[in-house]
Amino acid sequence: QRPPFFWVINANTTFNIYSVAIPFTATFTSQNSAYTQPFNQFGISPKYKWITGHLGFRSMQFSEFSLGGLIFLGAGVEIKPEKSRFQGKAMYGRLAKAIPVGDGSVVASGQPAYERWGYAAQIGYRLDIGELNFTLFRAKDDASSIDPDTVQLPAQENIVTALSGTINITPKLSLSGEFGLSTYTNDISMPAAGENDYGYANNFRFLYTPNASSVRNGAGTATLTYNLGKSNLGVTYRRVGPQYKSMGAIYLNNDLENYTFNAGTNLFNSRVALNGSIGLQKNNLAGDLLNTDQRIIGALNTSVMVTKKIMVAANFSNFRSSNEPSATNIQDTVRFVQVTNGYGLLVGYSTGNENVSHGINTSGNYQKADAIQDNSVFTITDGSEFYNANVSYSLGFPKLKTTFNVAGNYNRFVSAAVKTEAYGPTLGATKSIWRDKVQGNxxxxxxxxxxxxxxxxxSVSYLFGLGYKIDRFNSIRLDGRYLSRKLAGNLRGSETQFGVTYNFNF
Structure with a gap:
């Protein structure tokens, strides 16, 4: 059960002092002490001409395969001189807070982990036809940040180098891509390896010492795009080696190779938009797995402005996976195929004038996944289906600043083991009065x-909100929610929530 009372303070502002722009963000909550990861966060990013600094909880984008988008606590700088072809950035900070083994008194937001620190540097060179960037990233766990006797968890270390860039071959043809090399040590307590064992990592032995648990792998992607004005064509190749990991990447699938062709166009004065892609994907790049998965991946999206009042959008996706045994000498070979199809349709209609407006939206989505196993004797088909349908209508009175809404929603999931359904209506209204100083819903x-x-x-949910704009600097809002739930066997439960929000803008 959640605590009956908590508070959150968010701040987001920008100071301008002597031509220096200083964005500042902060989040403080009463729940911070109950979690092992920090909920209270703050940070500033002052900027003066072509120099930007970062301090506190910040995120910086270096490259996809090294450090990108991960929030860290520390400091960073970005330099982009206007009259120089060179540019650069650097950071140093804590990438993750230690998570000790919980004793029940704290809420752990993850498995036990060491405190992790890292730094990154990038130097770039701007060409007449593009730019090139070289990135170095290193991170290491602090083995003393948690008691190693309480958990069987080795401290780890990682170093990544990456080369990325964009080249405009012609005014219409461009090539962009990145290639990264990562050496990842899974246990830093093991003895150091010999100098001849890791040729690539030896170049950085003054920063990093590999050992028997170190794994070296590469990752790369390249996209060739041809722009035809209202249309574009592209080909993408992507390969992420087996066991490729970076401590600076939030989420990265490895052991995959993709070939993708994509195209897009706008027709009839941009009233019709078409975008699609199709490609191949496979794993087991090292050939050391028992099976190799191969997939056909494809998607098509379209939107049509039928009239000024009617808009139609549709999408289709098809993902086919096949699991091919690598050991072909096995007589009783079983082949596994999974096919996932998805369809979506949205139709919108809107009309109105200064007195009244109407809006109708209908949408539907269908997804089916089939699993097929076959050999020379039999075929078994099994799968699941998901349906979603939604229809909504809004009636607005602009002069009265009042809007009424009604909607219905239906969800259905079907598999061999279970079938679930959920459906129901929603009614709502919004109103503004007193020169928009008061808004209610x-x-x-x-x-x-x-x-x-x-x-x-x-379940029945009642929601309401009332906001008041005191002046151009201050506003306050009250929100409430009451949920009543009835279970099988006439069991009942309820929950009530209230919240007060105060905003100060300056």
Missing amino acids: FAISYIDNFQNASFLNN
Whole structure:
């Protein structure tokens, strides 16, 4: 159960002092002490001409395969001189806070982990036809940040070098890409390796010492794009080696190779937009797995402005995976194929004048996944289906600054083991008065849930909000929610929430 009372303070502002722009962000909450990862965060990014600094909780983008988008606590700088072809950036800070083994008194937001620190540097050179960037990133766990006797967890270390850039071959043809090399040590407590064991890592032995647990791998991507004005064509190749990892990447799939062709165009004075892609993907790049997965990946998206009042959008995706055994000498070979198809449709209609407006939106989505296993004797087909449908209508009175909404939603999931359904309506209204100084809203939502055609539960939610703009600097808002739930067997439960938000802008 959540605590009955908590508070959150968010700050987001920019100071301008003697031509120096200083963006500042901060988040403070009463729940920070109950979590092992920091909820209270603050940071500033002052900028003067072509120099930008970062201090506090910040994120910087170096490259996809080295350090990109990860929030760190520390300092950084970006330099982009206007009259120089060279540019650069650097950072140093804590990438992750230590998570000790929980004793029940704290809420751990993850598995036990060491405190992790790292630094990165990038130097770039701007060409007449593009730019090139070289990145060096290094990170290491602090083995003393948690008690190693309480958890069987080795401290790790990582160094990544990456080369990225963009080249405009012609005014219409461009090439962009990145190539990274990573040496990842899974246990820094092991003895150092000989100098002849890791040729690449030896170039950085003054920064990094590999050992028997170190794994070296590469990753790269390249995209060739041809721009035809209202249309474009592109080809992308992407390869992320087996066991490729970077401590600076938030999420990165490895052991994959992709070939993708994509195209897009606008027709009939941009009233019709078409975008699509198709490609191949496979794993087991080192050939050391029992099976190799191969996939056909494709997607098509289109939007059409039928009239000024009617818009139609549709999408389709098809992902086909096949699991081919690598050991072809096995007689009783089983082949596994998974096919996932997805379809979506959205139709919108809007009309109105200065007195009244109408809006109708309908949407539907369908997804089906089939699993097929076959050999010379039999074929088994199994899968799951997901359906979603939504329809909504809004009636607005611009002069009265009042809007009414009604909507209905339906969800269905079907598999061999279970079938679930959920559906219900929502009614709502919004109103502004007193020269927009006061805004109010109210909504009620009802949902029925079924499992295998048997009643599971239903719920009714009442939501309301009331906001008041005191002046151009201050505003306050009150929000409330009451949830009533009925379970099978006439069991009942309820939950009430209230919140007050105060905003100060200057």
